[in-house]
Amino acid sequence: MALTDLSADELRDFAATQRAAYDDLVGKGLKLDLTRGKPSAAQLDLSEELLSLPHGHLAADGTDVRNYGGLTGLAELRGIFAELLGVGTDQIVAGGNASLTMMSDTLLYHLFHGGVDSENPWGVEESVKFICPVPGYDRHFSLLEHYGIEMLTVPMTPDGPDVAAVQALVADDPSIKGMWIVPTYANPSGAVCTLEVASALAAMDTAAPDFKIFWDNAYAFHHLTDEEAKSADILSLAEVSGHPHRPIVFASTSKITFAGAGVAFLAGSTETIAWYTGHLAKSSIGPDKVNHLRHAQFFGDADGVRTHMRAHRAIIAPKFEEVQRVLRESLGEHEVATWNTPAGGYFVSLDVLDGTASRVVELAKAAGVALTPAGASFPYGDDPRDRNIRLAPTMPPLDEVTQAMQAVATCVLVAAAEKLGA
Numbered sequence: 001m002a003l004t005d006l007s008a009d010e011l012r013d014f015a016a017t018q019r020a021a022y023d024d025l026v027g028k029g030l031k032l033d034l035t036r037g038k039p040s041a042a043q044l045d046l047s048e049e050l051l052s053l054p055h056g057h058l059a060a061d062g063t064d065v066r067n068y069g070g071l072t073g074l075a076e077l078r079g080i081f082a083e084l085l086g087v088g089t090d091q092i093v094a095g096g097n098a099s100l101t102m103m104s105d106t107l108l109y110h111l112f113h114g115g116v117d118s119e120n121p122w123g124v125e126e127s128v129k130f131i132c133p134v135p136g137y138d139r140h141f142s143l144l145e146h147y148g149i150e151m152l153t154v155p156m157t158p159d160g161p162d163v164a165a166v167q168a169l170v171a172d173d174p175s176i177k178g179m180w181i182v183p184t185y186a187n188p189s190g191a192v193c194t195l196e197v198a199s200a201l202a203a204m205d206t207a208a209p210d211f212k213i214f215w216d217n218a219y220a221f222h223h224l225t226d227e228e229a230k231s232a233d234i235l236s237l238a239e240v241s242g243h244p245h246r247p248i249v250f251a252s253t254s255k256i257t258f259a260g261a262g263v264a265f266l267a268g269s270t271e272t273i274a275w276y277t278g279h280l281a282k283s284s285i286g287p288d289k290v291n292h293l294r295h296a297q298f299f300g301d302a303d304g305v306r307t308h309m310r311a312h313r314a315i316i317a318p319k320f321e322e323v324q325r326v327l328r329e330s331l332g333e334h335e336v337a338t339w340n341t342p343a344g345g346y347f348v349s350l351d352v353l354d355g356t357a358s359r360v361v362e363l364a365k366a367a368g369v370a371l372t373p374a375g376a377s378f379p380y381g382d383d384p385r386d387r388n389i390r391l392a393p394t395m396p397p398l399d400e401v402t403q404a405m406q407a408v409a410t411c412v413l414v415a416a417a418e419k420l421g422a
Helices: 008-027 041-045 048-052 075-085 099-113 138-146 163-170 195-203 234-240 270-280 289-299 302-334 357-366 398-421
Strands: 032-034 092-094 129-134 150-157 176-181 212-216 247-252 264-267 337-339 348-352 369-371 388-391
Touching: 008 398, 032 398, 041 302, 048 289, 075 092, 075 247, 075 264, 075 289, 075 302, 092 270, 099 138, 099 212, 099 247, 099 264, 099 270, 129 138, 129 163, 138 150, 150 163, 163 176, 163 195, 195 234, 212 234, 234 247, 264 270, 289 302, 302 337, 302 348, 302 398, 348 398, 357 369, 357 388, 357 398, 369 398, 388 398
Parallel strands: 032 369, 129 150, 129 176, 176 212, 212 247
Antiparallel strands: 092 264, 247 264, 337 348, 348 388
């Protein structure tokens, strides 16, 4: 029965029952973590062979990977991920281990120098603004806040960002210089940006002539079901719409091989690649091509990556199924929460009763279950409805996922009963 249908006496009894269950939780001395989307040890073990690679030190073109140079990265590795991302090999750069670093550098280059199609550096403008679909990725928001870029929110729908809301913002305000999108299995909603939405964003009129789409394809290959979503070809869409330099694509192997020792990628128009490497050349003499070679040898080709990701799926899909089971069985009948059923990615987005997310996180912490702070999926950490909680079930073993989710469900019910009984 829905909690809102209970009488005052029934709600008091329900609250007392849930509080007793919560007190039992606290007494167990749990130490569980559902905060960041890290790969589990079992997932990292899938790439253990990397530690014995590369064999030799020569790339396919004869490059000695031990030496300086090769600012765009090793050609054979770029070829593998160019195929996976649907871009030309002349449209992609293979860099260091963190796509977040590439995003940060790209923002700084725009602020100090302007982009390929900028009249001035962004930093000389009176203000610079970015559109942020919410709920979204907290590290995107942290970067913008760190560099003093104002954030404007639009809703994230199951088909991607709310196009009408984006178009209304960018039409008349030249200070809006860009937007973030996680297009495939978005963090944390799991949304997949449709071809129609991607096409509209690529073609829309913007007051800023140098408007950018930061297309962070972090989870493009991280499928949880047989039905594998295909990312929209944003570069081709932008090219045919007359805005070839609008998208800048980011991706990495951080959740494919070793999270701390993978390879990050940046893709864009050939002019964007020349612009990016031109600035990069002032601070780098080339990436870690030894790591590039070991990854190229490990995967072999694009199908090698696809096969590898199916092994990841076998490990983490049962954890996501367990999250769904516990939420459904513990919360479904009470109608105090909703959540997504992602087909890929690393997160489950849980919406609880308005005004209770912070309380749920507080209760969970006291019971020994670490959750991402309420509001983390919104700019400035401010969820205006205080309802969204991002769950990350990939790292803990399956039995700990079960324990953690049962604890979370209890905390949701305690907070809901408190709210409704106040």
